[in-house]
Amino acid sequence: MLRHPRTWMGLLSLLVFTPAHAAWTVNMTPGATEVSRNVFDLHMTIFWICVVIGIIVFGAMFWSMIVHRRSTGQQPAHFHESTAVEILWTVVPFLILVVMAIPATRTLIHMYDTSEPELDVQITGYQWKWQYKYLGQDVEFFSNLATSQEQIHNRDPKDEHYLLEVDNPLVLPAGVKVRFLVTSSDVIHSWWVPAFAVKRDAIPGFVNEAWTRIDEPGVYRGQCAELCGKDHGFMPIVVDVKAKPDFDKWLAERKEEAAKLKELTSKEWTKEELVARGDKVYHTICAACHQPEGQGMPPMFPALKGSKIVTGPKEHHLETVFNGVPGTAMAAFGKQLSEVDIAAVITFERNSWGNNDGDMVTPQDVVAYKQKQK
Amino acid sequence: MSAVIDHPEHSHAGEHHHGPAKGLMRWVLTTNHKDIGTLYLWFSFCAFLLGGSFAMVIRAELFQPGLQIVEPAFFNQMTTMHGLVMVFGAVMPAFVGLANWMVPLMIGAPDMALPRMNNFSFWLLPAAFGLLVSTLFMPGGGPNFGWTFYAPLSTTFAPHSVTFFIFALHMMGMSSIMGAINVIATILNLRAPGMTLMKMPLFVWTWLITAFLLIAVMPVLAGCVTMMLMDIHFGTSFFSAAGGGDPVLFQHVFWFFGHPEVYIMILPAFGAVSAIIPAFSRKPLFGYTSMVYATASIAFLSFIVWAHHMFVVGIPLVGELFFMYATMLIAVPTGVKVFNWASTMWQGSLTFEAPMLFAVAFVILFTIGGFSGLMLAIAPADFQYQDTYFVVAHFHYVLVPGAIFGIFASVYYWIPKWTGHMYDETLAKLHFWLSFIGMNMAFFPMHFLGLAGMPRRIPDYNLQFANFNMVSSIGAFLFGTTQLLFLFIVIKTIRGGKPAPAKPWDGAEGLEWTVPSPAPYHTFSTPPEVK
Numbered sequence: 001m002l003r004h005p006r007t008w009m010g011l012l013s014l015l016v017f018t019p020a021h022a023a024w025t026v027n028m029t030p031g032a033t034e035v036s037r038n039v040f041d042l043h044m045t046i047f048w049i050c051v052v053i054g055i056i057v058f059g060a061m062f063w064s065m066i067v068h069r070r071s072t073g074q075q076p077a078h079f080h081e082s083t084a085v086e087i088l089w090t091v092v093p094f095l096i097l098v099v100m101a102i103p104a105t106r107t108l109i110h111m112y113d114t115s116e117p118e119l120d121v122q123i124t125g126y127q128w129k130w131q132y133k134y135l136g137q138d139v140e141f142f143s144n145l146a147t148s149q150e151q152i153h154n155r156d157p158k159d160e161h162y163l164l165e166v167d168n169p170l171v172l173p174a175g176v177k178v179r180f181l182v183t184s185s186d187v188i189h190s191w192w193v194p195a196f197a198v199k200r201d202a203i204p205g206f207v208n209e210a211w212t213r214i215d216e217p218g219v220y221r222g223q224c225a226e227l228c229g230k231d232h233g234f235m236p237i238v239v240d241v242k243a244k245p246d247f248d249k250w251l252a253e254r255k256e257e258a259a260k261l262k263e264l265t266s267k268e269w270t271k272e273e274l275v276a277r278g279d280k281v282y283h284t285i286c287a288a289c290h291q292p293e294g295q296g297m298p299p300m301f302p303a304l305k306g307s308k309i310v311t312g313p314k315e316h317h318l319e320t321v322f323n324g325v326p327g328t329a330m331a332a333f334g335k336q337l338s339e340v341d342i343a344a345v346i347t348f349e350r351n352s353w354g355n356n357d358g359d360m361v362t363p364q365d366v367v368a369y370k371q372k373q374k
Numbered sequence: 375m376s377a378v379i380d381h382p383e384h385s386h387a388g389e390h391h392h393g394p395a396k397g398l399m400r401w402v403l404t405t406n407h408k409d410i411g412t413l414y415l416w417f418s419f420c421a422f423l424l425g426g427s428f429a430m431v432i433r434a435e436l437f438q439p440g441l442q443i444v445e446p447a448f449f450n451q452m453t454t455m456h457g458l459v460m461v462f463g464a465v466m467p468a469f470v471g472l473a474n475w476m477v478p479l480m481i482g483a484p485d486m487a488l489p490r491m492n493n494f495s496f497w498l499l500p501a502a503f504g505l506l507v508s509t510l511f512m513p514g515g516g517p518n519f520g521w522t523f524y525a526p527l528s529t530t531f532a533p534h535s536v537t538f539f540i541f542a543l544h545m546m547g548m549s550s551i552m553g554a555i556n557v558i559a560t561i562l563n564l565r566a567p568g569m570t571l572m573k574m575p576l577f578v579w580t581w582l583i584t585a586f587l588l589i590a591v592m593p594v595l596a597g598c599v600t601m602m603l604m605d606i607h608f609g610t611s612f613f614s615a616a617g618g619g620d621p622v623l624f625q626h627v628f629w630f631f632g633h634p635e636v637y638i639m640i641l642p643a644f645g646a647v648s649a650i651i652p653a654f655s656r657k658p659l660f661g662y663t664s665m666v667y668a669t670a671s672i673a674f675l676s677f678i679v680w681a682h683h684m685f686v687v688g689i690p691l692v693g694e695l696f697f698m699y700a701t702m703l704i705a706v707p708t709g710v711k712v713f714n715w716a717s718t719m720w721q722g723s724l725t726f727e728a729p730m731l732f733a734v735a736f737v738i739l740f741t742i743g744g745f746s747g748l749m750l751a752i753a754p755a756d757f758q759y760q761d762t763y764f765v766v767a768h769f770h771y772v773l774v775p776g777a778i779f780g781i782f783a784s785v786y787y788w789i790p791k792w793t794g795h796m797y798d799e800t801l802a803k804l805h806f807w808l809s810f811i812g813m814n815m816a817f818f819p820m821h822f823l824g825l826a827g828m829p830r831r832i833p834d835y836n837l838q839f840a841n842f843n844m845v846s847s848i849g850a851f852l853f854g855t856t857q858l859l860f861l862f863i864v865i866k867t868i869r870g871g872k873p874a875p876a877k878p879w880d881g882a883e884g885l886e887w888t889v890p891s892p893a894p895y896h897t898f899s900t901p902p903e904v905k
Binding site: 023026038039047053065068069070075076081097100104105108112127151161162186188190192200201203205208223224226232234299300327328 | 450514518622658659661662695702710712738752822827833
């Protein structure tokens with residue numbers, strides 16, 4: 001490294017001329033909700049209590065280290081116990097703790113009160129993306145990392161929201177009590193947005209509750225907080241908070257889109273159209289494990305290029321994508337993707353990287369398969 | 375028997391002070407507590423360098439945003455192996471090594487109570503770690519689910535090598551349990567006449583309590599990994615909701631082991647520091663009795679606070695409150711210990727040789743780790759801290775200047791007794807200051823990163839975290855390379871140096887200083903009288 005003075009200069013300039021957003025942030029922010037402000041106050045109170053105790057204890061130690069040195073001719077004293085002092089420093093810390101516990105208990109009870117929500121959102125963690133479902137509204141979608149591989153692998157400059165940007169953010173109304181129902185389809189994830197002081201583990205087979213009421217419209221960002229495998233660092237959370245009327249408008253639009261998607265399923269697709277659509281689906285969903293060129297990362301993530309399943313009968317290929325492979329990281333995408341997207345991605349895989357099956361799977365095939373499953 | 379002692383000329387076979395066997399077989403077959411202690415300490419140091427090199431890979435990747443050196447899949451193996459190797463390979467064996475060397479010398483016993491088992495419990499470790507480290511070269515890679523190996527990431531979604539990992543943990547557990555049984559048997563049965571329990575040095579006390587913790591929780595860990603094994607290979611569903619199990623059960627079982635485990639890694643260091651601070655303050659330890667009771671209280675409380683590692687998994691409100699209050703309570707006995715150490719120094723006649731430097735840094739920096747621990751105990755605030763770099767900062771502050779500095783202090787304090795030579799004080803002080811600066815530079819900025827919102831166990835991060843990550847990496851490289859200096863100092867001391875008197879520290883107390891330096895191969899064949 002020393003042989004490359006320019007690298008050092010580069011690093012130095014990185015340290016000195018960092019953009020405003022890369023400031024030397026040293027503390028939590030008070031956040032955007034009443035609860036997050038309560039949490040921030042608790043954090044600061046306990047911090048200052050620790051600082052005061054620290055100053056007293058370390059002060060006494062440094063006083064000893066400076067004044068009671070042998071080099072100053074100090075003769076050691078011989079005391080080695082004092083019941084009164086020992087009782088004092090057992091009781092006083094205990095009382096401080098009681099004082100701390102009261103506001104902490106109050107805040108915790110408030111945080112656990114998930115009653116009377118005005119909107120329910122189900123959050124499901126997947127390796128490595130989030131799914132948001134507006135309960136009773138017939139609107140659901142996946143939220144994937146939007147940062148490009150070029151930025152991650154240092155071929156493109158990184159922008160401000162590097163790794164904290166998604167294709168479809170969760171949209172929420174401001175000033176409304178929203179309840180989150182958090183669960184997972186594979187491993188444990190944790191849904192965390194620091195500005196709301198909401199962090200809840202997403203546990204497969206169980207549903208956890210949390211709630212928030214956000215004061216102001218704005219964009220809030222967070223990340224998965226529980227190690228969930230290879231791309232744990234690459235499943236951010238973005239929440240776009242809109243004023244209530246704007247939110248209602250957005251929700252109506254999404255409902256319309258959902259209806260349109262249903263139409264797409266019955267449309268007659270050509271192979272080229274499906275491959276083009278499948279290309280996009282593959283790179284947002286599948287490429288994380290099976291890699292952009294279909295080469296996979298054996299043995300955990302098998303290659304699709306030349307794979308027996310992909311070059312074999314299309315029924316088996318569809319079955320594998322739809323139901324996943326139990327006991328492996330291959331999820332059941334039948335639950336995650338629309339019929340169109342499943343058809344598109346399978347057609348893409350069968351006609352890419354030298355796989356030349358030449359055939360296609362249509363959305364109607366997927367619908368038919370779904371019927372057969374039931 | 376007394377007839378034999380009365381006529382020493384007849385007792386050559388049993389009583390003659392023979393030296394160690396020659397060659398490699400000395401180490402393979404040894405039942406001598408000093409040899410086994412040495413083996414444990416060297417093993418621990420090798421694991422420390424190995425685990426440290428994993429940490430260097432982690433810090434190198436995190437030096438800048440973006441992926442430069444390793445892929446995320448390998449990064450996860452590094453974080454996992456760093457944790458496992460440091461906890462089970464570096465810290466725990468180091469304390470067992472210190473116990474082997476010092477407990478018999480401190481209580482006036484000729485050896486450990488169960489010498490053959492002692493040999494076996496050591497030799498299990500190289501086998502266990504050979505197996506664990508070999509997983510890195512297996513197809514699919516080594517364990518990549520964090521040292522806490524939460525199910526189902528470590529079961530259904532694990533690489534194939536997980537089975538080897540489970541078997542390695544079983545062996546480490548057996549080794550620890552046998553080591554603990556040995557320590558308890560030695561302390562309870564082999565104390566010199568007159569050494570009542572309340573006259574034992576605190577290092578002996580803290581190790582006695584640690585040994586009970588080990589016996590209580592290592593079987594729980596073994597049960598936990600056995601359930602994993604059953605889930606993976608025999609179709610059970612302990613940790614899978616699909617089959618009627620519960621992934622959160624894993625966390626309850628793991629942390630019932632895991633929380634006492636963190637005290638297993640710190641209590642012996644408390645004991646060592648309680649010997650070193652009085653020695654260099656030339657003043658008796660303040661509040662010996664309350665130190666013993668505080669240690670016992672901490673050990674007891676450590677069994678009823680496990681779920682504070684799980685504040686965000688969705689445990690009910692009442693459970694959350696209970697675990698918050700119980701966790702906060704630990705601050706009381708821990709505070710008593712810190713106040714006692716500060717009072718021991720007060721109005722002493724202080725000098726700052728290397729053991730004292732490490733011991734004082736231990737008290738101050740461990741207290742900082744204790745403060746962040748208290749902050750983490752506040753459940754609502756923990757919703758913001760959980761699984762961020764704030765937690766990483768916290769446990770490195772209790773483990774590096776806690777456990778590791780405690781071990782360094784112990785080594786410098788007792789190495790004259792082990793080798794018969796004084797270590798090089800100038801180099802040791804350099805080792806201290808470089809470690810101190812490197813360690814703070816590496817871990818203090820992690821508090822800021824966590825509070826600003828950086829999750830732990832991620833290979834890449836947003837630009838807002840870039841500055842402190844770079845500072846942290848530079849500190850980590852400094853701390854890491856400094857440990858090679860420690861290796862040099864130890865080798866230099868073994869090979870030569872100023873001859874050490876029986877008691878090289880004028881303020882030191884205890885039976886270990888009544889035998890010559892280096893301690894003869896067999897000591898206290900006749901028990902000393904303690905008044």
